[in-house]
Amino acid sequence: MRVEPRPGDPRITPALVAEHGLTQDEFERLVALLGREPTFTELGVVSALWNEHCSYKHSRPLLRTLPTKAPWVLQGPGENAGVISVGDGLAVAFKIESHNHPSAVEPYQGAATGVGGILRDVFTMGARPIALLDSLRFGSLDSPRVRYLFAGVVKGIGDYGNCVGIPTVGGEVVFDPAYEGNPLVNAMCVGVLHEDELMRAVAEGVGNPIMAVGARTGRDGIHGATFASEDLSEGSDAKRPRVQVGDPFTEKLLLEASLELIGSGHIVAIQDMGAAGLTSSSAEMAARGDVGVTIDTAKVPVRETGMTPYEILLSESQERMLVVAKKGHEEEVRKILAKWELEAAVIGEVIAEPVYRVTEGDRVVAEFPGSRLVTDCPTYTPPAEESAAVREARGRDVSAIPERVEEQDPVWTLEQLLSSPTVASKRWVYRQYDTTVRTNTVVGPGGDAAVVRLRGTKKALALKVDCNGRYVALDPRLGARIAVAESARNVACTGARPRAITNNLNFGNPKRPEVYFQLREAIAGIGEACTALETPVTGGNVSLYNESPQSAVHPTPVIGMVGVLDDVDRAVRSHFHDEGADLVLLGEPTSEIGASEYLARIHGVVAGAPPACDLVGARRLVDTLVGAAEKGALASAHDISEGGLAVSLAECCIMDRDRMLGATIDISAWSTLPLRALLFGEGQNRVIVSTRDLPALKRIAERNRVPLRAIGTVGVAGAPLSIRVGTRLIVTSLERLAAAWHDAIPNIMSRSTAPIAVAATETLTTPVE
Amino acid sequence: MKFGIVTFPGSNCDYDAFHAVTDALGEEARYLWHREHDLAGADVVVLPGGFSYGDYLRAGAIARFSPIMREVVAHAKRGGPVLAICNGFQIACEAGLLPGALLRNESLAFVSETVRLRVENPETMFTAGYEKGQLLRIPIAHGEGRYTADEETLTRLEGDGRVAFRYVGPDGRTDASANPNGSMRAIAGIVSEGGNVLGMMPHPERAVDPLLGSVDGLALFESLLSRVSA
Numbered sequence: 001m002r003v004e005p006r007p008g009d010p011r012i013t014p015a016l017v018a019e020h021g022l023t024q025d026e027f028e029r030l031v032a033l034l035g036r037e038p039t040f041t042e043l044g045v046v047s048a049l050w051n052e053h054c055s056y057k058h059s060r061p062l063l064r065t066l067p068t069k070a071p072w073v074l075q076g077p078g079e080n081a082g083v084i085s086v087g088d089g090l091a092v093a094f095k096i097e098s099h100n101h102p103s104a105v106e107p108y109q110g111a112a113t114g115v116g117g118i119l120r121d122v123f124t125m126g127a128r129p130i131a132l133l134d135s136l137r138f139g140s141l142d143s144p145r146v147r148y149l150f151a152g153v154v155k156g157i158g159d160y161g162n163c164v165g166i167p168t169v170g171g172e173v174v175f176d177p178a179y180e181g182n183p184l185v186n187a188m189c190v191g192v193l194h195e196d197e198l199m200r201a202v203a204e205g206v207g208n209p210i211m212a213v214g215a216r217t218g219r220d221g222i223h224g225a226t227f228a229s230e231d232l233s234e235g236s237d238a239k240r241p242r243v244q245v246g247d248p249f250t251e252k253l254l255l256e257a258s259l260e261l262i263g264s265g266h267i268v269a270i271q272d273m274g275a276a277g278l279t280s281s282s283a284e285m286a287a288r289g290d291v292g293v294t295i296d297t298a299k300v301p302v303r304e305t306g307m308t309p310y311e312i313l314l315s316e317s318q319e320r321m322l323v324v325a326k327k328g329h330e331e332e333v334r335k336i337l338a339k340w341e342l343e344a345a346v347i348g349e350v351i352a353e354p355v356y357r358v359t360e361g362d363r364v365v366a367e368f369p370g371s372r373l374v375t376d377c378p379t380y381t382p383p384a385e386e387s388a389a390v391r392e393a394r395g396r397d398v399s400a401i402p403e404r405v406e407e408q409d410p411v412w413t414l415e416q417l418l419s420s421p422t423v424a425s426k427r428w429v430y431r432q433y434d435t436t437v438r439t440n441t442v443v444g445p446g447g448d449a450a451v452v453r454l455r456g457t458k459k460a461l462a463l464k465v466d467c468n469g470r471y472v473a474l475d476p477r478l479g480a481r482i483a484v485a486e487s488a489r490n491v492a493c494t495g496a497r498p499r500a501i502t503n504n505l506n507f508g509n510p511k512r513p514e515v516y517f518q519l520r521e522a523i524a525g526i527g528e529a530c531t532a533l534e535t536p537v538t539g540g541n542v543s544l545y546n547e548s549p550q551s552a553v554h555p556t557p558v559i560g561m562v563g564v565l566d567d568v569d570r571a572v573r574s575h576f577h578d579e580g581a582d583l584v585l586l587g588e589p590t591s592e593i594g595a596s597e598y599l600a601r602i603h604g605v606v607a608g609a610p611p612a613c614d615l616v617g618a619r620r621l622v623d624t625l626v627g628a629a630e631k632g633a634l635a636s637a638h639d640i641s642e643g644g645l646a647v648s649l650a651e652c653c654i655m656d657r658d659r660m661l662g663a664t665i666d667i668s669a670w671s672t673l674p675l676r677a678l679l680f681g682e683g684q685n686r687v688i689v690s691t692r693d694l695p696a697l698k699r700i701a702e703r704n705r706v707p708l709r710a711i712g713t714v715g716v717a718g719a720p721l722s723i724r725v726g727t728r729l730i731v732t733s734l735e736r737l738a739a740a741w742h743d744a745i746p747n748i749m750s751r752s753t754a755p756i757a758v759a760a761t762e763t764l765t766t767p768v769e
Numbered sequence: 770m771k772f773g774i775v776t777f778p779g780s781n782c783d784y785d786a787f788h789a790v791t792d793a794l795g796e797e798a799r800y801l802w803h804r805e806h807d808l809a810g811a812d813v814v815v816l817p818g819g820f821s822y823g824d825y826l827r828a829g830a831i832a833r834f835s836p837i838m839r840e841v842v843a844h845a846k847r848g849g850p851v852l853a854i855c856n857g858f859q860i861a862c863e864a865g866l867l868p869g870a871l872l873r874n875e876s877l878a879f880v881s882e883t884v885r886l887r888v889e890n891p892e893t894m895f896t897a898g899y900e901k902g903q904l905l906r907i908p909i910a911h912g913e914g915r916y917t918a919d920e921e922t923l924t925r926l927e928g929d930g931r932v933a934f935r936y937v938g939p940d941g942r943t944d945a946s947a948n949p950n951g952s953m954r955a956i957a958g959i960v961s962e963g964g965n966v967l968g969m970m971p972h973p974e975r976a977v978d979p980l981l982g983s984v985d986g987l988a989l990f991e992s993l994l995s996r997v998s999a
Binding site for chain 2: 155158159162163164165247248249250252253256340341430431432433434435436437438439440441442453455568569658
């Protein structure tokens, strides 16, 4: 069939090509692929598929180096979500995804639709979503604009997840000027399925009908994926129309309908029409099945009149699915959708001819040979070079930075760190999320990792999202290793065995050598740590071009870790709750203070080498925690991270504000270390544990060659936190620490003026600068 | 005893209510789809939490017109027990089964946490398993939970002992900081004039399993079991 330019379509000019984000090389490649000039519709399709967001063109060669296999991995990268087996015939599907750029210009809808998208990625695998987590990064809360973004994002996440009825069980929020112009909003979803119900988004079966299911297609979000593939600029606010609008109620209906469809046996494949909408979902399913497809845009249910094939193909209207049904089962599919008050329309067919064809009625408006349109995108390995400024900052001798006068009272320093918004309690955030719906949340937000039971079994999942972007900025490979090791340690602190990760690589513009260097090194670091910890990568998301006119964000490879706890009754909490229990430090303090929260918060310094991360030691510590939890030898376990030993100890005491327990500690064994490094340094592979069975814990730690030292006891309610270091005695009331940690974010946020408006986007207050 | 759990398309606590009844209480439960026209022999009807029809207009405003609600109202008029939780409470008010209304939380933000409730009246069929003044720990999760009614209605509710639960602080007293949504007189739950409809914003079905931190909601279901089957 002949492809005809559609009357009224713009002519293909170099300017139009550039506007679509295609380079001259890519355009020539396209012309060679087609053997002719593309039509406007074809240019749109290719711009959608070959942008960074969909094609991974700058990251694919690097991602190929990651470890992706283990006996328990049922589905690795390349699908809508990764899937691992957890035993008992059950499997877990999970994935993390970013919605950074939409959230930067429209925080409420940007974040809400991010949650919607990641839910769909999970339930299209046949999994029922059981938990959401969020990894958020903003600039300094001192800025009214940042407070507006923060409040809007949190409300957007809450309103969407709460309505669909999936609990948000954990997450992280980091505040750092590096994210001022470009916040990061990453959402992770975890779902459960029976292994034999696993669904893959592979188009197959010549003659099978392709159906559009769910919400109708409108003009919203056209070129959203392209928007996500460029730097934010002064003009980005004008791209607000590229942000989609979410409807969580329709999502809930689509969730139930999709799971019913998958269970019904009437369909062979299903995929979210997410980034680049109908174009990418149809092209990706065709590519996976190595089949041809034909789509008739005239048959797509639309909610606006006069939509062109170009618009229909590129729309990112939310809450839509593309389904390949079994031939002859169309009516059954429609019936299931109708039960959930949704539509289904046949819009195309799987064909034998190896071609990706789009028609508008009888007219062919786009046709690409082969079934590999998605992977025909060129990949790039641009030059990489570390920034000299970073090298210099890392090499700086931070131990020479003189102490401030106030630091003579370490309790002052501790208070400052506890009230740092990055360290402080995030209850202000998670109080807006339904954390307990579906009644599986054993440990909700606020602990080392969330614990969600798998109903009908003894098992539970432990879930964590984690990254310290400051470490990655100062040493990408080491920082990425730490992100993996720390998320594994957090999961192991609950007693769970870390099993696999999903990752969200948030970086700047890869065409800049210093950014590509960060990306390359960070991926290498993730690979090393995942190999050492036996937690393969099952998929994820790459978000590049996270730059505002001011600067790029810290390179932030967020790790979403999934662990499995065999006996949910053995789940370990982070905080002290057992008066008189022995206190133990697993791991050794060091003299390191580089890249620490202490330096940033107290001295305004972002420099020095991040703490060393011995991956063998990380693995041994994980084994110790899992083994000790199994034997019931852990009363509590809390990782030492931002703010060091003193902050972690304080958190153990004050986390449960209704029942705070003091502690008496003696860490004189390390009194030769500089006091600030001992108290606030962030040396890795350390955990504070309370125990009723010190001998058993000792045996397990020794067997794993993990350093262990008894450092004190858990006190009673009302007792202070008292820390002895040699001749020095540091004593503080818990009320003082609790006020610093619990009240920091509410105090800052109550300064902001009007609350953020609800769903009605138009009425959102414009930020006052 | 048979529990019928109404499922609107946007219900999302139906599953929790189902498991509270079948797993924790050990009784029979079935879902009642919103388009159905009978209660399938249910002794107790549960109107669960969620966002019935999306609730973009006003929580529960559309749900009350559904076919199943006609049956639920008739069941309530016959004196049949109805447990209306969270969105169910909102629907019950919209449907006229209970007086008053649930407005947006005073903070204008969704609030999710475990609150303390004080049992005000242990004489109802829902609260017989509690002591008067007993303090309970029960989760809440709502954006529109501020119980509101005119003075006359409030006085009547109080006088007739129809306030079932109030939000209180750790000392068992009401005060503004312990009131999570700004409800008038810190009201967390009320019963109908006949005592057979309980509306409450907190989720007793989320507090029936020691693994999840509280079992204080279980006695509510047990009360129904002993009172209704007796």
